Amino acid sequence: xxxxxxxxxxxxxxxxxxxxxxxxxxxxxxxxxxxxxxxxxxxxxxxxxxxxxxxxxxxxxxxxxxxxxxxxxxxxxxxxxxxxxxxxxxxxxxxxxxxxxxxxxxxxxxxxxxxxxxxxxxxxxxxxxxxxxxxxxxxxxxxxxxxxxxxxxxxxxxxxxxxxxxxxxxxxxxxxxxxxxxxxxxxxxxxxxxxxxxxxxxxxxxxxxxxxxxxxxxxxxxxxxxxxxxxxxxxxxxxxxxxxxxxxxxxxxxxxxxxxxxxxxxxxxxxxxxxxxxxxxxxxxxxxxxxxxxxxxxxxxxxxxxxxxxxxxxxxxxxxxxxxxxxxxxxxxxxxxxxxxxxxxxxxxxxxxxxxxxxxxxxxxxxxxxxxxxxxxxxxxxxxxxxxxxxxxxxxxxxxxxxxxxxxxxxxxxxxxxxxxxxxxxxxxxxxxxxxxxxxxxxxxxxxxxxxxxxxxxxxxxxxxxxxxxxxxxxx
Amino acid sequence: xxxxxxxxxxxxxxxxxxxxxxxxxxxxxxxxxxxxxxxxxxxxxxxxxxxxxxxxxxxxxxxxxxxxxxxxxxxxxxxxxxxxxxxxxxxxxxxxxxxxxxxxxxxxxxxxxxxxxxxxxxxxxxxxxxxxxxxx
Numbered sequence: 001x002x003x004x005x006x007x008x009x010x011x012x013x014x015x016x017x018x019x020x021x022x023x024x025x026x027x028x029x030x031x032x033x034x035x036x037x038x039x040x041x042x043x044x045x046x047x048x049x050x051x052x053x054x055x056x057x058x059x060x061x062x063x064x065x066x067x068x069x070x071x072x073x074x075x076x077x078x079x080x081x082x083x084x085x086x087x088x089x090x091x092x093x094x095x096x097x098x099x100x101x102x103x104x105x106x107x108x109x110x111x112x113x114x115x116x117x118x119x120x121x122x123x124x125x126x127x128x129x130x131x132x133x134x135x136x137x138x139x140x141x142x143x144x145x146x147x148x149x150x151x152x153x154x155x156x157x158x159x160x161x162x163x164x165x166x167x168x169x170x171x172x173x174x175x176x177x178x179x180x181x182x183x184x185x186x187x188x189x190x191x192x193x194x195x196x197x198x199x200x201x202x203x204x205x206x207x208x209x210x211x212x213x214x215x216x217x218x219x220x221x222x223x224x225x226x227x228x229x230x231x232x233x234x235x236x237x238x239x240x241x242x243x244x245x246x247x248x249x250x251x252x253x254x255x256x257x258x259x260x261x262x263x264x265x266x267x268x269x270x271x272x273x274x275x276x277x278x279x280x281x282x283x284x285x286x287x288x289x290x291x292x293x294x295x296x297x298x299x300x301x302x303x304x305x306x307x308x309x310x311x312x313x314x315x316x317x318x319x320x321x322x323x324x325x326x327x328x329x330x331x332x333x334x335x336x337x338x339x340x341x342x343x344x345x346x347x348x349x350x351x352x353x354x355x356x357x358x359x360x361x362x363x364x365x366x367x368x369x370x371x372x373x374x375x376x377x378x379x380x381x382x383x384x385x386x387x388x389x390x391x392x393x394x395x396x397x398x399x400x401x402x403x404x405x406x407x408x409x410x411x412x413x414x415x416x417x418x419x420x421x422x423x424x425x426x427x428x429x430x431x432x433x434x435x436x437x438x439x440x441x442x443x444x445x446x447x448x449x450x451x452x453x454x455x456x457x458x459x460x461x462x463x464x465x466x467x468x469x470x471x472x473x474x475x476x
Numbered sequence: 477x478x479x480x481x482x483x484x485x486x487x488x489x490x491x492x493x494x495x496x497x498x499x500x501x502x503x504x505x506x507x508x509x510x511x512x513x514x515x516x517x518x519x520x521x522x523x524x525x526x527x528x529x530x531x532x533x534x535x536x537x538x539x540x541x542x543x544x545x546x547x548x549x550x551x552x553x554x555x556x557x558x559x560x561x562x563x564x565x566x567x568x569x570x571x572x573x574x575x576x577x578x579x580x581x582x583x584x585x586x587x588x589x590x591x592x593x594x595x596x597x598x599x600x601x602x603x604x605x606x607x608x609x610x611x612x
Contacts, residue, residue: 075511075546075548076506076509076511076546076548077509077511078548078549094597094598094601097601097604097605098601101605101608104608217549220549221548221549221550222549222551223510223548223549223550223551224548224549225549228580229509229510229577230509230577230578230579230580230582230583231506231508231509231510231577231578231583232509233580233583233584233586233587234578234582234583234586234587236587236590237586237587237589237590237591237593237594238586238590240590240594241590241593241594244597296538296540296542296545297545297546298513298515298542298543298544298545298546299513299544299546300504300511300513300546300548303546402597406597406600406601406604407600407604409604410600410601410603410604410605410607410608411604411607438506438508438509440509441586444586444589444590444593447593448589448593451593451596
């Protein structure tokens with residue numbers, strides 16, 4: 001452990017973990033007790049209302065990355081670092097028209113993979129599945145790792161125990177309650193996250209003050225206030241397109257679009273984006289107080305907990321612990337459920353058991369969630385990369401899917417061959433930029449190359465028949 | 477020939493290890509963005525002091541038991557750091573960091589590409605959304 005000073009006594013941390021674990025599992029069991037059909041289990045009966053829809057979209061997008069990486073970027077890249085991170089909200093807002101369109105075109109669809117298969121054919125579908133599963137698995141591992149790191153840094157409890165507890169709890173309640181449990185717990189977690197972050201920001205401003213923070217930064221770290229810091233300027237649109245790529249392709253957001261009641265998706269995603277926008281700025285601001293407080297930051301993704309702990313002792317540490325624990329759980333359960341849906345429908349049924357019944361698929365979903373939980377645990381164990389490295393590496397992959405989805409869902413132009421090429425060339429160029437320039441341009445380069453390829457679609461004839469997308473309805 | 481290559485390989489590894497025997501390591505290199513995380517995970521001792529040379533004088537920038545620190549907001553230039561363990565310094569436990577930010581021309585190029593692509597995406601979604609009400 002690089003940080004020598006754990007703030008929270010381990011018995012308090014265990015108490016919080018035990019309390020929340022019981023709450024989440026009980027809530028998951030209670031919410032899932034009336035699940036009868038596959039639609040109930042995977043898509044919460046397809047009738048989620050606006051309130052829960054906004055809460056689940058926002059809570060899922062407030063991940064450990066928002067609460068820990070946004071402060072890290074403020075600490076490393078300054079003002080534009082946290083503002084750039086908040087542009088992740090654009091992805092949610094831009095997904096709103098797609099969610100509405102998807103609900104209309106595929107009223108009985110299940111996954112983002114369904115759309116790619118029907119719209120672009122088998123080759124593009126398989127490339128998309130590789131990208132999507134790689135991203136989902138990377139996200140799951142980063143969440144498992146973040147849980148272990150957070151619990152270790154704040155309480156001294158070993159990484160192994162912390163990571164094991166959070167992965168096990170989230171897997172259990174997702175198995176019990178399916179998407180209903182995920183959405184229900186997300187609602188409670190959203191409230192906890194918003195209250196916690198707001199209280200922390202107010203306390204930091206009250207205790208340190210804008211003037212002192214500004215003066216110390218001007219004197220010791222002037223580049224953090226530099227609005228023309230080159231890397232930050234490069235980072236702005238990169239983060240925007242990374243967020244757009246994550247949301248446009250990931251089944252986490254598609255499964256919600258299918259689960260929301262008709263007419264809800266558009267409003268839910270716009271409102272969630274607007275409510276999410278200030279969260280990284282508030283969380284990031286906390287990090288800028290670190291130099292004024294003379295805090296040493298051994299690992300930049302731990303800057304927010306360190307500031308809270310230094311300023312408010314055990315109270316601050318408990319507050320951060322609850323916020324990040326809620327953020328982690330709200331995302332981990334969502335990714336588990338959505339990735340399991342993708343594997344059940346696109347791999348298990350799509351490739352191996354084409355005639356599987358709804359009952360068989362529901363049973364398979366339970367085993368797949370358990371398997372995913374176990375794999376997440378196994379891969380999180382050796383801490384194969386840092387959180388930031390793992391996160392930004394996936395940017396090169398997901399940004400390549402933006403244009404095939406945006407064009408494919410609204411236009412009858414664009415073939416499967418073109419979409420496949422856009423995803424492959426986009427990913428390859430994004431990876432090249434990641435290794436030769438820096439993490440802060442990988443998604444931007446990937447999206448640019450993918451766009452240039454997909455623009456050729458407008459030279460093709462408009463031949464796609466939208467009726468093909470409602471195949472699920474006919475085959476059911 | 478093969479034997480000679482193996483010998484040369486080990487000489488190279490040895491020379492490389494010797495030349496980089498400082499206890500201070502760069503664990504997160506963001507020198508083109510003005511930040512860097514320095515760590516000394518295997519340094520002996522319980523308390524550490526990290527000093528930075530400024531105008532020919534050493535200034536303590538960290539003192540305590542942590543085994544890493546993140547420096548950020550650094551302007552272009554070369555920075556010289558030294559580590560003291562339990563009050564003892566060793567000439568080998570020093571490191572030079574050169575910060576060279578990307579040029580503004582490169583930064584604005586990426587910004588411009590991003591902004592243009594963002595506008596195209598908005599246009600595609602807006603026109604597509606409108607047409608989806610009246611399909612083409």
